[in-house]
Amino acid sequence: MLVDVPTIRPHKLAMAVMHCQVLCLVKITCSDGVVGWGEGTTIGGLAYGPESPESIKVNIDSYLAPLLIGQSADPFAASARMAAHIAGNNFARCAVETALFDAQGKRQGVPVSDLLGTRVRDAVPVLWVLASGDTAADIAEAEDMIARRRHNVFKLKIGRRELAEDVAHVARIKRALGDAISIRVDVNMAWDRHTAMRGIAMLADVGCDLVEQPLVNHDVAGMAELKAQGKIAIMADESLTGPVSAQAFIDADAADVFAVKIEQSAGLIAAGRVGAMADAAGTALYGGTMLESAIGSIAAAQLFCTFPNLQWGTELFAPLLLTQEILTTPLTYRDFALEVPQAPGLGITPDEVAIARLARGAPTRTITHG
Ligand SMILES: O=C(O)C[C@H]1C=CC(=O)O1
Ligand SMILES: [Mn+2]
Numbered sequence: 001m002l003v004d005v006p007t008i009r010p011h012k013l014a015m016a017v018m019h020c021q022v023l024c025l026v027k028i029t030c031s032d033g034v035v036g037w038g039e040g041t042t043i044g045g046l047a048y049g050p051e052s053p054e055s056i057k058v059n060i061d062s063y064l065a066p067l068l069i070g071q072s073a074d075p076f077a078a079s080a081r082m083a084a085h086i087a088g089n090n091f092a093r094c095a096v097e098t099a100l101f102d103a104q105g106k107r108q109g110v111p112v113s114d115l116l117g118t119r120v121r122d123a124v125p126v127l128w129v130l131a132s133g134d135t136a137a138d139i140a141e142a143e144d145m146i147a148r149r150r151h152n153v154f155k156l157k158i159g160r161r162e163l164a165e166d167v168a169h170v171a172r173i174k175r176a177l178g179d180a181i182s183i184r185v186d187v188n189m190a191w192d193r194h195t196a197m198r199g200i201a202m203l204a205d206v207g208c209d210l211v212e213q214p215l216v217n218h219d220v221a222g223m224a225e226l227k228a229q230g231k232i233a234i235m236a237d238e239s240l241t242g243p244v245s246a247q248a249f250i251d252a253d254a255a256d257v258f259a260v261k262i263e264q265s266a267g268l269i270a271a272g273r274v275g276a277m278a279d280a281a282g283t284a285l286y287g288g289t290m291l292e293s294a295i296g297s298i299a300a301a302q303l304f305c306t307f308p309n310l311q312w313g314t315e316l317f318a319p320l321l322l323t324q325e326i327l328t329t330p331l332t333y334r335d336f337a338l339e340v341p342q343a344p345g346l347g348i349t350p351d352e353v354a355i356a357r358l359a360r361g362a363p364t365r366t367i368t369h370g
Helices: 052-069 075-085 090-108 112-116 137-146 163-177 192-207 220-229 243-251 270-281 294-304 354-360
Strands: 002-012 017-029 035-041 123-125 129-130 153-157 182-186 211-212 231-236 257-260 284-287 337-339
Touching: 002 052, 002 354, 017 052, 017 090, 017 294, 035 052, 035 090, 035 294, 052 075, 052 090, 075 090, 075 270, 090 112, 090 270, 090 294, 112 270, 112 294, 129 137, 137 153, 137 163, 153 163, 163 182, 163 192, 192 211, 192 220, 220 231, 220 243, 243 270, 257 270, 270 284, 270 294, 284 294
Parallel strands: 129 153, 153 182, 182 211, 211 231, 231 257, 257 284
Antiparallel strands: 002 017, 017 035, 123 337
16 A cells, blocks of 8 residues: 655755655465565655655556465565566565565564574664755754754765755754764765765765765766775665675675665565675675655664674664654654564554555555465
8 A cells, every 4th residue: 555644844865855755555464364564665756766656556466466375475485486576676575575574473473583583682773864955954953863862873965956065064064963973974876976086075074974875876886986085984875786786896895884775675585685795795784774664664673683783873763754653652762773673573563544544545455375
């Protein structure tokens, strides 16, 4: 089902201004009666990547559901079946795989983290993204977050404006918040190589800690050049679409940090492989988001709590950017971190009444297995 949820304020990224997030929520009822939930959500319709909320829904209804009905509900088996028969559509595959992991965890009485690996932490650090488009408003927002012990690390979205304007914005925020607060930026591919060389040098001078995806996703060599400069940590995001792209980045020594995203990787299993590859190669890890609601965010947290190293924390803040609660009990954010539930499956209970009220009214599909 497609669910429209307004954001608490406009969220301004290089490629889109969001006033609302469109969630594609998946509910799978297995033939043993166990129910699982998953989420396929993106940013700005087709502005971020090749899948839109509507394409995720239509491709699940038209292709993924028929492929899985009557088959094993084991998430590992279903994931392999989807990978073998469905080209691309990573976000849609992730949504379905997540729902099957939720169901499998409930069936076995264990949290999803136990199905993916070994849980090494019960909470993951969570930063906040400042993207109101107004420097003074961003500073006030950050100060409020710090005072409430919700977030003490901030990511700024830049790349919409002239370079000098963007750097001045970063500098003002860094100066206002002080040395103890880590400031990073996400350029969302908006720069060419020349602008990136200049921009990174300028950002280093104002105390910025990390630059995320400055260049277009396929420019592996360009990212390697920026990393080699060693001015600021370089993080890959849009470039990483699963293990094959991760290997290309490792081979080219093209990033200091990988933003692992469960949807971009085509699911929890593939995202776990990206994490393991990075770790083995000495690349640092960060838990990324597509601004999913509580369902997709907690699925990602169930994976990230199994990463032995999570040097740059996570950005699983998006449930707090949405105006509507879709769980019966909200997620717990405290002491700059998100708690990862211990209850079976994802460890959450979707509020089906609230979801039905927000949904566009599309019918849900029932998937059974033999
Ligand atoms: O990382 C992205 O590009 C997408 C996303 C993550 C945080 C946010 O505000 O947007
Ligand atoms: Mn990013």
